[in-house]
Amino acid sequence: MPADALKCKECSTTYPLEARYVCDRCFGPLEVAYTAPQSSAAELKRRIQAGPHTLWRYADFLPLEGTPRSALPTGFTPLVKADRLAERLGLGELWVKNETANPTHSFKDRVVAVALARAQELGFQTIACASTGNLANAVAAHSAAAGLPSYVLIPADLEEAKILATGAYGANVVAIKGNYDAVNRLCTELAGDRDDWAFVNVNLRPYYAEGSKTLAFEIAEQLGWELPDRVVAPVASGSLFTKIARAFEEWIDCGLLEGEVPKMNGAQAAGCSPVAQAFEAGTAVCRPVKPDTIAKSLAIGNPADGPYAVELAQRTGGGVDAVSDGEIRAGIRMLAETTGIFTETAGGVTAAVLAKLAQRGDIDPSERVVLCITGDGLKTIDAVRGSFEVTEIEPKVSEFDAAFAGAAA
Amino acid sequence: MATVKLPTQLRDAAGGATEAQASGSTVAEVLESLYGEHGELRERLSDGDGGLRRFVNVYLRGEDIRFLDGLETQVGDTDELTILPAVAGG
Numbered sequence: 120m121p122a123d124a125l126k127c128k129e130c131s132t133t134y135p136l137e138a139r140y141v142c143d144r145c146f147g148p149l150e151v152a153y154t155a156p157q158s159s160a161a162e163l164k165r166r167i168q169a170g171p172h173t174l175w176r177y178a179d180f181l182p183l184e185g186t187p188r189s190a191l192p193t194g195f196t197p198l199v200k201a202d203r204l205a206e207r208l209g210l211g212e213l214w215v216k217n218e219t220a221n222p223t224h225s226f227k228d229r230v231v232a233v234a235l236a237r238a239q240e241l242g243f244q245t246i247a248c249a250s251t252g253n254l255a256n257a258v259a260a261h262s263a264a265a266g267l268p269s270y271v272l273i274p275a276d277l278e279e280a281k282i283l284a285t286g287a288y289g290a291n292v293v294a295i296k297g298n299y300d301a302v303n304r305l306c307t308e309l310a311g312d313r314d315d316w317a318f319v320n321v322n323l324r325p326y327y328a329e330g331s332k333t334l335a336f337e338i339a340e341q342l343g344w345e346l347p348d349r350v351v352a353p354v355a356s357g358s359l360f361t362k363i364a365r366a367f368e369e370w371i372d373c374g375l376l377e378g379e380v381p382k383m384n385g386a387q388a389a390g391c392s393p394v395a396q397a398f399e400a401g402t403a404v405c406r407p408v409k410p411d412t413i414a415k416s417l418a419i420g421n422p423a424d425g426p427y428a429v430e431l432a433q434r435t436g437g438g439v440d441a442v443s444d445g446e447i448r449a450g451i452r453m454l455a456e457t458t459g460i461f462t463e464t465a466g467g468v469t470a471a472v473l474a475k476l477a478q479r480g481d482i483d484p485s486e487r488v489v490l491c492i493t494g495d496g497l498k499t500i501d502a503v504r505g506s507f508e509v510t511e512i513e514p515k516v517s518e519f520d521a522a523f524a525g526a527a528a
Numbered sequence: 529m530a531t532v533k534l535p536t537q538l539r540d541a542a543g544g545a546t547e548a549q550a551s552g553s554t555v556a557e558v559l560e561s562l563y564g565e566h567g568e569l570r571e572r573l574s575d576g577d578g579g580l581r582r583f584v585n586v587y588l589r590g591e592d593i594r595f596l597d598g599l600e601t602q603v604g605d606t607d608e609l610t611i612l613p614a615v616a617g618g
Contacts (some may be wrong), residue, residue: 129581140613140615141583141613141615143536143537143540144571144572145570145581145583146537146573146581146583146584146613146614147581147583148583148614148615300592301590303615304585304587304610304612306615307535307612307613307615308535308610308612311535311536311537315610319614320615324615362571391535404582406594407592407594407595409595421585421592421614423583423615424583425615448547461589492583501541
């Protein structure tokens with residue numbers, strides 16, 4: 120399925136496949152357009168199955184010219200059947216897509232792998248990004264593996280673990296005194312002037328965004344080339360959420376999957392919920408907000424793909440819901456207790472929204488549901504501080520027995 | 529007169545300039561005077577219905593005008609307006 124152009128999502132103007140992200144005519148976002156695949160579904164499937172156990176097995180559906188390789192293998196993360204969580208929530212069939220198993224422990228490794236591969240094809244020598252943390256880790260690691268210098272711009276108040284896990288790779292870490300939207304604005308200005316730098320989520324954005332599709336390709340392949348009925352995924356900018364659906368559409372169109380795009384449920388934190396508010400109000404216009412939430416990786420107050428996320432939720436019979444910081448902490452705990460997967464605050468948001476949908480009776484027990492857990496709990500360790508007690512004793516059997524008198528020997 | 533900083537995508541419609549001077553006491557008036565000077569900018573930025581296209585962001589002294597009074601936000605003589613395309617984050 121060769122990529123043939125960049126195309127404006129608003130006015131359909133096309134541009135060559137270069138480092139460009141916005142339509143000159145109307146400022147709409149550009150997206151990669153493909154020509155229909157020449158191969159049959161059987162041939163496409165055979166090629167995927169013969170591919171590496173990384174996201175490059177889906178290279179036929181990615182906007183790269185050559186055979187892509189990366190020094191840091193990414194993707195092909197586990198899809199875990201979550202029977203205990205399903206039972207707790209009264210659901211039938213529930214799966215967790217465990218993106219913490221990526222090299223830097225979040226789904227951002229996917230988008231960076233694709234953006235970096237395209238940046239190298241286009242001849243860029245310096246990699247940069249505006250990040251809420253997970254992207255910073257991924258850009259730093261993948262750039263280091265590729266031997267390229269990187270500049271990572273983050274809000275100054277980011278979680279310490281995310282800052283440390285970026286600098287560790289030798290990246291240039293630039294902390295901006297402002298929120299993520301200010302960082303994003305600065306990077307947009309910088310990208311205009313430094314056109315020899317690849318800002319993965321600004322001037323390389325159309326390629327970057329395509330990387331998210333591989334998460335959905337894996338879900339379908341891991342379900343035995345079948346579609347789920349419902350997907351619950353976090354919404355920050357709205358890019359991952361909309362690309363999951365796009366991936367399913369592409370595979371339905373080329374005959375790899377039968378059925379319809381799943382109901383798409385987006386998850387936001389109440390302290391930064393411009394997309395959930397727009398969905399609730401029945402409008403695609405997302406009014407920007409000033410974020411105030413522990414889910415910093417979702418703290419984008421001005422989500423550029425927000426309108427498309429709302430339209431997708433409406434079109435598929437899904438929705439976009441928001442949960443409080445307390446619900447986020449409970450969501451982290453619930454997922455950890457029932458699946459053994461410890462997620463960061465963004466995953467707490469997603470798990471909490473799943474619980475909310477279940478409690479509201481929105482999910483039929485016959486549905487096959489996939490919960491997308493996009494990042495690792497070790498990145499936002501403060502979120503669980505004080506959520507349990509540690510028993511401290513002298514190294515004596517008697518003290519142990521006294522402390523756990525009720526526990527079976 | 530206020531200074532309007534133009535993103536790379538708009539510079540060809542303004543004779544290659546990176547910024548322009550424009551007069552007006554509100555954001556709407558400043559943009560109107562900018563359109564008077566560079567007619568093509570109107571088509572690129574305006575939704576044709578008195579508003580801005582949905583992926584156009586305008587900042588006054590670094591603050592998104594949607595947090596202020598939108599197009600009716602008051603603009604001082606030495607103020608700086610920045611026009612940027614909306615870019616999704618990550």
